[in-house]
Amino acid sequence: MFLKLSKAFTFMVTGVGINTEWGLLMASISEDNGEETPLQVRLNGVATFIGIVGLTVALLVLVVLLVRYFTGHTKNLDGSPQFKAGKTKPSTAVNGAVKILTVAVTIVVVAVPEGLPLAVTLTLAYSMRKMMRDKALVRRLSACETMGSATTICSDKTGTLTLNQMTVVEAYSGGGKMDLPDSKSQLPPILSSLLIEGIAQNTTGSVFVPEGGGDPEISGSPTEKAIIGWAIKLGMNFNAVRSESSVIHVFPFNSEKKKGGVALQLSDSEAHIHWKGAAEIVLDSCTKYVDASGNTVPLDQDKMSFYKKAIEDMACSSLRCVSIAYRTYDMDKVPADEQQLAQWMIPQDDLVLLAIIGIKDPCRPVGNALKQVRMVTGDNPQTAKAIALECGILNSEEDAVEPNVIEGKVFREYTDSEREEIAEKISVMGRSSPNDKLLLVQALKRRGHVVAVTGDGTNDAPALHEADIGLSMGIQGTEVAKESSDIIILDDNFASVVKVVRWGRSVYANIQKFIQFQLTVNVAALVINVVSAMSSGEVPLNAVQLLWVNLIMDTLGALALATEPPTDHLMARSPVGRREPLITNIMWRNLLVQAAYQVTVLLILNFRGKSILGLQRETPQRAIEVNNTLIFNAFVLCQIFNEFNARKPDEFNIFKGISKNHLFIGIIGITLVLQVIIVEFVGKFTSTVKLNWKQWLISIVIGFIGWPLAALAKLIPVPKTPLHKFFTNMCNRRAKSPSKSRSKSPSMSPAKSPSHQ
Template sequence: QRMIKRNALMRRLKAVETLGSATIICSDKTGTLTQNEMMVSEIAVDGTRYRVTGSGYSPEGDFFIGNERADLNDSLRLVLTIGMLCNDAHVQGNQVAGDPTEAALIVAANKAGMVKDDLEETYPRKKDIPFSSERKRMTTIHEINGEQVVYVKGAPDIILELCTQVLEDGSPVPLHDEKREEILSVYNDMASRALRALAMAYRHLPLKGESRESIESIESIESIEKDLIFVGLQGMRDDPRPEVREAVKTCEDAGIKSMMITGDFKTTAVAIADEVGISGEAITGEELDAFSDEALRERVGSLGVVARVSPEHKTRIVEVLRNQGHIVAMTGDGVNDAPSLKKADIGIAMGITGTDVAKEAADMVLTDDNFASIVTAIEEGRHIYDNIIKFIYFLLCCNVGEIFVLFFAILLGFSRPLIPIQILWINLVTDGFPALALGVDPPEAGLMKRPPRDPAESIFSKGRGRSILEIGLLMSVLVLVAFTWVGKDVDHARTVAFSTLVFVQMAHTVNCRSERRSLLDIGLFSNKYLTGAVMLSVLLQLSVVYTPWLQPLFGTVALGFQDWIIIVALSLIIVGFGELRKWMKALVIKKNN
């Protein structure tokens, strides 16, 4: 329930524990680090750069050249038409069905007065070749004025390779290397300003005899997507989520590295990474392919951005990171992301944009697709693990203390200080409520200032095993002191010992709340559930001491005021011992630092 409140749906319970050990988050860019609300803000066509105004998916906006409102010429209309028709999304008001990138292209055309339904009726689609992460482009074929016209949109560097002509002054001219470099320069400029640019191109299908070649007779995709005429670029802005920069900083403080892995152009990815605070070297999937596994192992720790990646690249990165001992959290939303999600220690699928296949492969689903929710889930994972440790540590200390009481009593030839029903009462009732309350203890301050937990760490790591023995031994000594102090009446002495053990264990709950911080820092009553649980356990203990019909059952007798002074005084000793251990531990840490 706590994870769901943090927008993280856990599909596998083990992932909650693993989250606390995560050392690196490999995150996609679009929608996770950014708001996934694309808006075309710049268009480059026919040698002219247009600025597009507006906000979000509202069709209100204009086109400007500098500060002057621009006329909608044929070239500008063509680049907008291609963006609208070579498109599978639909926009109704602020509601988007489909990819946000395609929605932005529709909205840009809406600002020019174009309506998608009208265009699709006038220029019906006859065939399409869908976008894929490998092809990095989409193609549609439309019937326009009796002709069959191919529209293509996609990554500028990919589209340029398929073009042999470019639109200049409204007419196609040969695409020379100089012009190609000029277009790439415009593209790089857009990318450096964190704009995601898509290129638009077209061609008419060739004549075959007296009629145009039929779509059915086209033998391959290559025969369609060739000899294209380059029209222009549409640059989209997808602003980073405002909370992501702080989340990345929190990761850094917590010893967790953030890495952006995206299909976008390298320059765009680096610009967004700079805005959100992700640092490190940037490479592309092509450069990644050139690395041997050994070379990649040497460099992967310094990487901050990996751009132009395929799903296979994601899987390879996860494998290399895991081989280096990292605990990897990997995000994904597509069908092709399933292998990397399964390979990662924590596969994280997107709840809004993610496919069912990705969600099935993941350990965790983000209900808001937000990087910051991964960080809060990691914080919650650390919190849950800490509380599990507190719960187990408390019960082990109590059980070891009870064992030592009986062991030393037999060893020293004492009468039994505890009878079976008293031990059963302590284990099932008075210990149970405080232990459960420790399981819902508030998170400690500085939870995300600590390095990730070693997955091999156990309840007995970091000196906890020795601490359990020390606390258990001290509990037994205090109980036996109480047992021998109060006199020769066995029932009276046993009642004092019984109550001392309960009160000592209740006092020990405050020691269990933190391994580092003093009770004075934490606050005695900062966990209201623990306060209530201790009070309930004390009242229950008083009931078995003073209720006449329970006294024979539990072998107790009524205690006097002096008895309670002894019991409370002995109980406070264990609090002092716990505080002393924390103080000494702090001195050692300070000395080592």
């Protein structure tokens, strides 16, 4: 199909929609891969585990209580059975069974972590709001926590790791190095004219000169702005130069070829073809250069070596190197037919070198934030290596060797399995194409990494979409890149990426705090009720009391712990990655110690509380009511005190930063006030009675002991390996134990014995 827009131009449409490059790109980034985030996978596992345990315990309690009830082992206060076969009314029996069923259902309600989604949503929403202040716009809520699990970040260089303030600081032209890169007097007129012509026409930038004078305003990519700014200092009048010739054909800058060209018509018989791009690539196509006298002379081996050494030196100084070259061409050889002209490949051989320039883009001051970062850039590997050393991605020159520093074309030639092995070691990838970046992301994900990718161009969209977390640049980023990303960095600053990681880790840590707090309550409540049900047929915590505990544990606990702000302590931790368990060994230690303490104390009160509290003088009914109320009150206060412990699972100072979290303090205060009201004023509803000051003091002391106990628990060392891996390794070691071989070889000396070692 042909579209004739005017007498001068005719366009041929070769594909539309999905059949175009743009269509294929949009289709690839619009596909939903359906992958769950690492946290969602972990939460599903934890929720399923807790639910199964809770349901199992509830069924066990239901069966035990029903058997005890209908066999007459459940007694009244006077010692008589609550159920007598043939004597108890059916309605009374049904009521007794319903009460037992209510207790079992309540246990399920307490055990099932219905507050977990609330805690996750609250902490994500809170973090999302706070991250906006740190110049990070979250487009997908789950991205907040995924960033906290990120084990590696694949970042581009320009504008992210660097300031994106490019200027030409070195130039080689006329056969040697220019003393002052922007000094026009060092260049012969013909060379200066050709340079200005090529820069003005072979560019996607533009120049606006304000009326009445003033500095010209340059627009375009950072590299284009730097080159145009250099040409203006050499005396370029942008608009005047562009009017002196007409564009015949354009070969846009290509990320694969790393160069772009333009064919210009100067007269009826003469044409100029200008090329600009990666220094070493354009230089390889040059056979001549313009010397200091303005003469075009052959580019011999010595001069070629000189220019290659210049490119290497500039690259080692973290400069982006760009070569500018041209050649003449006969207009008679230019296709006259419009269709042929559209397919014409601009000649790119036998070029005349005009200049090689070095562009400096200062590195951002990002401190120690780059230990997990891999730089993926289209620049010369030497330039990328120099920037990586300056930023701290590479620690020394010894690290700057293959495969730590690799070229994109080398990486893409490996097989999938080889790429997985190499990907672990790569710190810098230079001369990379967008597809190389995508291949690196896929290889890292297959290795179990949680991968974050930063990008700003349309070509970065597939990698941004494929990554676990995509971060696009808000200033330089294209709309396609932003649509493909999960978070937009509004100031294009890597320091903001570090803040996103900080908030992400805070989200993950807050969810862990809530789970530790919730599981402690779960374990204590379930064990107390199960042991009591099996031994006496009664449970000290009734349905209403358990529902109040559930409210403290789920809703109020989620509100209190989900809004903990991030701390510097979080950044000292290693990233959790994809396979690390949500419940760590430290969490298991803390919750088991607290749960064991609560279960021990409250069971002692359940079975010996009346004698310990001196309730023998009271009526049996009164004694049981006071004792059960004290158990309920002490249990709730244990959770209030333990909520402070949950704030800092691995730190001794549990009050650090608490004055900044007003919501936490407010919720603790509200919970305490409501507990007093429940015990003292709404006893009929909750089956509680008023307690005297001594009984309140006992409850407070029981809860308070949880603080020093938590500090002592943190002195208990725990293995760094997750428990399931630890026990697996232990079993494997025992399986590999050479005990049989020792029995067969009694002459083995103790020094060589594996057990001795």
